[in-house]
Amino acid sequence: MYNYRMVTDDLYWVGADEHRLALFENIHPLYHGVSYNAYVLLDEKTVLFDTADWAVGRQFIANVKAVLNGRPLDYLVINHVEPDHAASIEEILLRWPQVKIITTPKAVTLLNQFGFGLDPNAIEEVAEGDTKCFGKHTVAFVYAPMVHWPEAMVTFDTTNGVLFSADAFGSFRSLDGKLFADEFDFDREWIDDARRYYTNIVGKYGPQVVALLNKAANIVGLDNIKYLCPLHGPVWRKDLGYIIDKYTHWATYEPEEKGVMIVYASMYGNTEAAAEVLAAKLTARGVTNTRLYDVSSTHVSYLISDLFKYSHLVLASVTYNLGIFPPMHNFLMDMKALNLQKRTVAIMGSGSWAPRSGALMKEEIERLKNMTVLDEEMTVTSSLKADNESEIDALADAIAASVKGETK
The missing domain is CATH 3.40.50.360 (Flavodoxin domain)
Incomplete structure (x- = not known):
């Protein structure tokens, strides 16, 4: 049974929750689970943005199939190749062998290191600032090295203001039927999990996060971002300044509060x-x-x-x-x-x-x-x-x- 949600016109969340995993990256306790997010865009061409951990592979594939509703999958945009997001790539290739992969050159190297054995003719490598039109929607690619892997990029849809932010703006905790940050009392229920995710997963790379925020401001324009679609945790469609302010504090190592x-x-x-x-x-x-x-x-x-x-x-x-x-x-x-x-x-x-x-x-x-x-x-x-x-x-x-x- 599928379990997807609409993010905005033409765009759907096709991820899944994981409640059985005890330790994220085999280090960090997960008392409230975690979500693995992926997204499908239905345009003249169909586009899947990232995949999911194999632990939720069955639900993920069911969601993708349901959203496509018989249409072929034309493109797979890979923003981040860490295995919790890349593990289902092979299943995508088996089910939709005609799909073309869009990603960074460094990501191709890492994918081959993981043994995917990709067909070079099926890969479209993109550089910083490149754009791609899928019909009504045109996206721009922004490199995000060391946030928190060297191959990472983020993808901005210039048509609807969606930023596919990879691991940036992610969080521990499962979504449990909800999707958007404003569907939770985020400051009470989620902020501690969001902070613990950032500080332990990305925290070392504060300068790189600052560089990404600056690039997003210069290339994309922060006011043009209407949705933040991370690979873990809720999607942001309101009060984006709240989470961007938190990230600015964390990335610059400035404390949020006076306290001991x-x-x-x-x-x-x-x-x-x-x-x-x-x-x-x-x-x-x-x-x-x-x-x-x-x-x-x-x-x-x-x-x-x-x-x-x-x-x-x-x-x-x-x-x-x-x-x-x-x-x-x-x-x-x-x-x-x-x-x-x-x-x-x-x-x-x-x-x-x-x-x-x-x-x-x-x-x-x-x-x-x-x-x-x-x-x-x-x-x-x-x-x-x-x-x-x-x-x-x-x-x-x-x-x-x-x-x-x-x-x-």
């Missing part, structure tokens, strides 16, 4: 107790936009996501084998891998016989770009005691002053 994220690593609960005391003292100072996380029990993708959201970070870690507690060290390495920057950080180390974690965490943070480490820091020896009161008060004062933009 406290991440602690505790073996027996003593560092956790110190982090709890600090959180309470921040609240007493009027800093209530805070989040407290145990680095050992929180998947790092959620930590990275909130770190893109908040302006301030507190790292509180026990010393382990004369080093940083391993889950905390892994978090720091993910921060580095994803190019996190422009945050203010406070340090709280702890240990019993050689408490070195504070100094080591500070070294790692100072290796990142554009990071500010507060001068006030403290070390908890085994457990927090009454004579630590002045130290933790000083740390809370420094964090609160920084959040509020005050100078000491």
Whole structure:
């Protein structure tokens, strides 16, 4: 049974939801599923924009067949060849062998590396700024290298203002019968999944995302974009400025909010107790936009996501084998891998016989770009005691002053 939806005149969503996958890219938890989006344009020529993961291949193919309703498939535009979008290409070629593929030269190389064995005569390679007319609809191709693979491009329909944005503007979470962002309470239901998707999948490539946004503004014109059709998550047809503003913050590593994220690593609960005391003292100072996380029990993708959201970070870690507690060290390495920057950080180390974690965490943070480490820091020896009161008060004062933009 088919399950497609109309996006706008002549254009249909033919994707499918995936609820069984536990880990996206075998890394990131999917508690609410994910959608794989593809689109069919019915013009004088018929055009399929991207395919879907083979896990949803049966539904995807049923949707394409239903929309075509007996018409041949003339073109397949491939914006991105990552396997979660390219896995059904072979099935398309088997069912519609006459289809012509439109994509970038780099994409052709990668498709051959994946073993598709494409007929060179069936491929039309496009360059930056090329256009293609399918009848009423003319599309323009804009390269989007490293957003987040080197072969990626986006395709803009100049007739109806649809931007097929590949993995840009995508999100975790399944659509569950809906399609458009305005059919959800996006800011309540979806923004955390959208942020977690961007920050962990695309986050390292902020400069490339900025370059794409600038190219879209110059080549396409942001005011001309009426629909954002990503490869995951909902389609945007209203309030496009909302999601573009979010992407601008994330791509430039500017925090969305003034707030404090406290991440602690505790073996027996003593560092956790110190982090709890600090959180309470921040609240007493009027800093209530805070989040407290145990680095050992929180998947790092959620930590990275909130770190893109908040302006301030507190790292509180026990010393382990004369080093940083391993889950905390892994978090720091993910921060580095994803190019996190422009945050203010406070340090709280702890240990019993050689408490070195504070100094080591500070070294790692100072290796990142554009990071500010507060001068006030403290070390908890085994457990927090009454004579630590002045130290933790000083740390809370420094964090609160920084959040509020005050100078000491």
